[in-house]
Amino acid sequence: VRVRTEPSVLHLDLDAFYAAVEQRDKPSLRGRPVIVGGLGPRGVVSTASYEARRYGVRSAMSMSEARRRCPHAAFLAGRFGAYHAASDVVMAALRDLSPLVEPLSLDEAFVDLAAGPPTDLSSARVRSIGTALRSNIRERTGLTASVGAATSKLLAKIASEQAKPDGLAVVEPGSELDVLRPLPVRSLWGVGPATAARLTRLGVSTVGDLARITEIELVGLLGDAHGRSLYRLARADDTRPVSAERESKSISVEDTFDRDITDPALLSALVERLSARVAARLSATGLSGRTVTLKVRLYDFTTLSRSATFPAPTDDPTVVSRVAGRLLADVDTAAGIRLLGVGVSGLVEWVQRDLFSAVDSPAAEQPAPVDDHTTRDRGLRRWVPGMDVVHVQHGPGWVWGSGRGRVTVRFETADSGPGPVRTLAEDDPDLTARIASASTFSASSQPPGAD
């Protein structure tokens, strides 16, 4: 493992990402406190705009606390389609710099500039790469990003944190310890509240204090792996590589039958059962996924797989089952099926399981993942604060709130400037939900025989 002498690790983090996307697309909310998260009774704040942070609202705070601290904020459910679309543009801009990009979340990634086309990677040059990147992202997405660069992941991430919001910081090679020493130990990876409390008992509050503790003492206090790793991090000794390898995680289950099954009702029941098993495994592992895949082996052992991707990750058995059922409807099963499988991939760990559960009813679920037809099929018309809508007369807008048979919509878009608010009947036939994603439903099939 190579020790870097140039600030060739870049860390990019979009500023108040979800809230910033909402302010971009909803002109009346620019400069105002915006809080995105679960709006139900047990909802949690996902992102607060900087205006809301001034009132002490933070990520992971309960939504009820956020409402107490900043009652005049706009409270919105998330729009993952819009967030994914912005994220795709940002990640593509990073891949233009280097093929070695390690995404940490939708709005955060490391880039190994040394793995890109050979170029001067002096601090001055890296600074200009960072500046160009930030203005490129602002131009292409309308969002601001903070960028840090340093000789290691640890310092690059700390630098982007210090540059926030809308800034750039390059740690000069050789000055890493000067940057680290005054920081609280909590700034180091792996130091959570429990570790911090144990360190406090040793009189350690800053990284500089930590660097005075011997490795043997740290191992005694925190165990072998953790102790050694902190000992090294306190000395800015971090050679972890930027790694683009993403585990392509998926969870799937399948059943093979000892006879060809042709009964459509039985097939649907089997798909439903498989979906429930997949969903149970997802929730047991705390994961949700965006792509549902149906695998079918026909009587002649031809194997087909079809998949659908939707904007928001789900672990909801009814959503998985509904999508898998639709995929099955596309397959000619008349001659009989030998094997059925259902899988979910594109897995993510959403801290926020209830981000979309904006209504207080126990039936609250992820929004219709596919398109508006699904919503109608299910007889559901739920107007979630923040969601995109379009009205036949008034045009495009977004839901401010609903209740008592009414829905309040502000008719504006990213390009329109602040627009008027109108209150409509909740069942206004001229009002339709829009899902802000370029392609919300893609079905694909592999050639016969592929498995």
Ligand SMILES: [Mg+2]
């Ligand atoms: Mg961010």
